[in-house]
Amino acid sequence: MLLDWGYVAIFALIGAGMVALPLLIIWLISPRSNYPQKFETYESGVPTIGQAWSQFHVRYYLFSLVFVVFDVEIIYLYPWAVVARHLGALAFWEMLVFLVILVLGLAYAWRRGALEWT
């Protein structure tokens, strides 16, 4: 098993190197010319006003919140899916209870309007 992940580690390391390689090449060969307008933030040619780093709307957070909870629910389904076949009907009912509670959460979020983009 460690061998498997050793392979994955080598894949990630060499892969990062191969992705960085073109960046090294352009750093070596690309032309350089300096005039300040070129390094302006692109805003369709209009001078930039203020920073982009400002406060955003809370609705993005509401969606990612519901996402995190559901993502966590799904991780419990993976081990279940692997063994369910061997455990018989009990596994099905156990999972049904789990999924019903999940759907309750979805229904609650739906009713409270957490799934509306308002």
Add this chain to the structure above:
Amino acid sequence: MSGEAVVFYLLAAVTLGSGAVIVTSGNIVHAAAALVPALLGVTGLYILLNAEFVAGIQVLIYAGAITVLILFAIMLTEGGTGLGGRQRNEQTAVGAAVAAAMAALLIAVAVRTNWAPPAAGATLPSYTPGAIGQSFLGRNILVFEGTSIVLLVSLMGAIMIARRED
């Protein structure tokens, strides 16, 4: 030094190094971005400990979901505009002393305790997803169903808190 030990020290260095960035960086977005290598380092440690399923979950939940949540929260509050602001309170020296004392205490306990050696001849079982599923649906069924209720409650609570009261 065996290959495993080399990998262990590398992963520990990555984890603790990024941890130090998280703790000291004055820019909170840098701190949040440094969470990713720290969490991936911990993932590597799990793999060295033969816990590949936990490692997969660590990447999926911590790196893929919680970090996104944290980045969103940063952008929704100050959006990184408060970058110049003071990030530490007045008790930095005291805090450092407390943390160092805590680390010293924990390390002393870990090093000086005479941990029982693993029973001779005991082979590690393979912690496959299947084995974890067996355990969840068998002995730990209450934990399994209880988790879903905890998740439901925290979903309801978080929605209630985060929504604008209108």
Add this chain to the structure above:
Amino acid sequence: MLGLTHYLVVAALLFALGLFAVVTRRNSVTILMGIELMLNAANINLVAFNKYAAPGAMQGQIFALIVITLAACEAAVGLALVLAAYRTLETVYVDEINIMKW
């Protein structure tokens, strides 16, 4: 030879880093990041004990999964609190959220 102690030492250092962030940072989001680090340190311990102290048991890894789940819940609720506080008090710095002090 790599043993239990190695992992415990790394976990202890990670825990101390998280603790340092929790007690000295002003920004509540960074405090939450510190808590995540501490939870990760606890998780390393759980999985390491599972391998070295009780091979054959499953409990350490099950605990680790539960801790990850609770960390997700904690992040969701905690950050919701941060947002709510920001909305009413316009600050995320915990030393400025002090109306309850008096």
Add this chain to the structure above:
Amino acid sequence: MSWGWEVLRAAAGTVIIFSGVALVAAMFGVLLERKISAWMQSRLGPKHVGPQGLLQTLADTIKLLQKENIVPTRADRTIFASAVIVVPLAALLDYVVIPFGTTRSGPLIFRDLNIGVLYFAATSSLVVIGILMAGWGSNNKYALLGGLRSAAQMVTYEIPMGVVLVTVALLAGSLSTVTIVNGQSGPHHLWYVLEQPVAFVIFLIAATAEVNRVPFDLVEAESELVAGYFSEYSGMRFALFQLGEYGEMFAMAAMAVTLFLGGWLGLPFLPPVLWFVIKLYAVIFVFMWVRWTYPRFRIDQMLSFSWKVLIPVSVLNLVVTAFFVIVVRR
């Protein structure tokens, strides 16, 4: 087998997969996209460089290599630079668990992990971080808005995709991709697309959303957001984002082939690898066909489509499948 030999094997596999993806997915994929778009619009498409314009993307790559390396002064340099590495790397990590074919000595796969499908879900969720970093690091309003939209969209569609992955894992009784493909052969088992047509459609829709393609391209809608989260990236960095995007698209298509279309399985008159490639390009063609068929979603439609349609349907599909697999078939 010695230690050095294994390292060498892994390194060789990595180099082959990376250059293969860069050539086949990114360079040839872009050309294919342009040719198919042209064909659907009764145009000719690129025609001048090389025979029938075949070398067009090669010329484009050489052009991009000569471009200046621009980092806007107001950008956050560290985050801006690291996002370029994170996005393509996370996309390419998916290829570890994709079985390309089979030979006499075993399946042709970089590594058949025990947690294959979970690994796929985990690595593709890392792309979101890279996109948020790119959007924030640019300090550009278009980029940040595109990055936020993109992250919201990708995380939303990860849920139905996860449920579908679980459904397939349930049918095969394993998370390993090789076992899943083998589970689709034999006299009593069909390709999962026939047993699970609903799951297949949900997977394709979620995959389209994950790679930000039409009709889910509101995150990089040219007419409103310039280029979304990579507006500020130019030259080779832009090319790397393209590599990430096309690499992810081919990975999703390859995963659709593996999970639902029987992977390398096929009639024996063609080698297995060729079957895999044919099915892969069929799925890619569907992606490109959809691009010129549907208009763009609005963000509220995109989000409610996932939460109110795809997720309930996929959970229901999982329950029905589980009932048949566990209760009935015993």
